[in-house]
Amino acid sequence: MRTTEVMTAVVVRRPGGPEQLHLAELPRPVPGPHQLLVRVRASALNRTDTTQRAGGYALPPDVTSPLLGVEVSGVVEAVGVAVRSFEPGQRVFGLVDGGGYAEACLMEEGMAVLMPEGWSFVEAAATPEAYCTAHESLLELGGLGPGQSVLVHAGGSGIGTACIQVARAVGARVFVTVGSEEKKRRCLELGADAGVVRTQEDFAPVLARWTDGRGVDLVEDFVGGAALERNLASLRLGGCLLLVGLMDGMRGDVDLKQVVLRRLQIKGMALRPLPLEAKAAVTRRFQARWLPELVAGRVRPIIDSTFPLARVAEAHRHMESNASFGKIVLEV
Numbered sequence: 001m002r003t004t005e006v007m008t009a010v011v012v013r014r015p016g017g018p019e020q021l022h023l024a025e026l027p028r029p030v031p032g033p034h035q036l037l038v039r040v041r042a043s044a045l046n047r048t049d050t051t052q053r054a055g056g057y058a059l060p061p062d063v064t065s066p067l068l069g070v071e072v073s074g075v076v077e078a079v080g081v082a083v084r085s086f087e088p089g090q091r092v093f094g095l096v097d098g099g100g101y102a103e104a105c106l107m108e109e110g111m112a113v114l115m116p117e118g119w120s121f122v123e124a125a126a127t128p129e130a131y132c133t134a135h136e137s138l139l140e141l142g143g144l145g146p147g148q149s150v151l152v153h154a155g156g157s158g159i160g161t162a163c164i165q166v167a168r169a170v171g172a173r174v175f176v177t178v179g180s181e182e183k184k185r186r187c188l189e190l191g192a193d194a195g196v197v198r199t200q201e202d203f204a205p206v207l208a209r210w211t212d213g214r215g216v217d218l219v220e221d222f223v224g225g226a227a228l229e230r231n232l233a234s235l236r237l238g239g240c241l242l243l244v245g246l247m248d249g250m251r252g253d254v255d256l257k258q259v260v261l262r263r264l265q266i267k268g269m270a271l272r273p274l275p276l277e278a279k280a281a282v283t284r285r286f287q288a289r290w291l292p293e294l295v296a297g298r299v300r301p302i303i304d305s306t307f308p309l310a311r312v313a314e315a316h317r318h319m320e321s322n323a324s325f326g327k328i329v330l331e332v
């Protein structure tokens with residue numbers, strides 16, 4: 001008989017394709033003093049999950065769980081002895097240190113956020129990674145503000161759809177790259193000002209015309225690789241390349257003279273390897289700046305699709321087909 005000490009979770013049999021994802025019965029985690037045990041109701045996919053599944057992501061040494069899944073929503077099932085702000089039965093959402101693709105997962109008290117009234121578990125799970133990443137990169141690192149402009153690569157990605165809305169909310173102009181006309185249309189609907197379909201057109205000359213040759217203040221780059229040189233060339237004098245993802249590869253050629261003479265900046269960002277205190281601070285900034293906007297409906301999570309946990313392989317295939325617009329969410 002199945003006891004409450006076990007749970008169903010997604011495991012990766014061996015590093016490889018989506019066919020390596022399987023459901024297994026694992027011991028239910030036990031919360032440490034400052035942790036919540038959350039009965040997961042929804043967990044959103046992120047590109048790092050597909051990289052981790054394929055064996056290409058070196059887990060930070062102190063992660064709580066080696067399982068996939070870095071953001072969840074659900075109901076608090078139990079709390080650690082030192083937890084003061086939450087109690088069993090409350091609906092919460094937030095970033096987790098892995099382990100989200102499961103019936104239950106540990107969440108640090110400092111990273112838990114109470115779910116607003118009327119929110120669905122799917123919406124809540126689709127929110128934290130996208131809005132925390134958009135805020136930390138564009139605003140904390142990039143200092144984006146009114147009247148400035150930003151190039152957002154992969155505008156239709158889960159993170160990209162939040163970046164478009166965050167940039168527009170602070171009064172900036174947004175140029176996107178996407179993989180299809182349909183995604184471009186949807187990005188413009190979300191608030192982007194212009195964009196190119198990356199498979200049909202080189203973004204650099206179009207963006208140069210769009211900025212009257214001046215270049216943008218920021219490039220939000222999820223791509224890395226071959227576009228590095230063109231990204232730097234697309235920045236205005238003193239502009240900043242925010243390296244947030246590396247979907248097109250980890251290496252690229254840089255004309256260092258261009259960086260020096262045009263006083264360019266290159267800043268990298270990754271949420272997951274941050275120490276716990278820093279991640280709790282990220283959550284507090286998200287709560288202060290974006291939760292009220294989300295509750296008021298001025299910005300929103302964009303949901304592409306939902307899959308039951310048992311169809312996780314299909315969800316990964318869908319993500320890797322590059323067909324999704326916004327977040328893909330697993331319902332548990």
Ligand SMILES: NC(=O)c1ccc[n+]([C@@H]2O[C@H](COP(=O)([O-])OP(=O)(O)OC[C@H]3O[C@@H](n4cnc5c(N)ncnc54)[C@H](OP(=O)(O)O)[C@@H]3O)[C@@H](O)[C@H]2O)c1
Pocket residue numbers: 045046047048129133154155156157158159160177178179180183198222223243244245246247248269270271272319321322323324326327
């Ligand atoms: N640094 C951090 O803390 C952090 C946190 C979260 C996510 N990220 C990064 O953010 C990025 C987006 O993640 P996500 O989960 O939102 O992804 P997603 O929803 O799966 O969207 C990714 C999109 O990127 C585009 N793309 C895929 N391969 C590409 C390539 N080689 N060159 C250019 N575009 C490509 C595709 O759209 P089109 O075909 O329409 O272009 C694809 O649909 C990833 O790089 C991820 O690692 C970083």
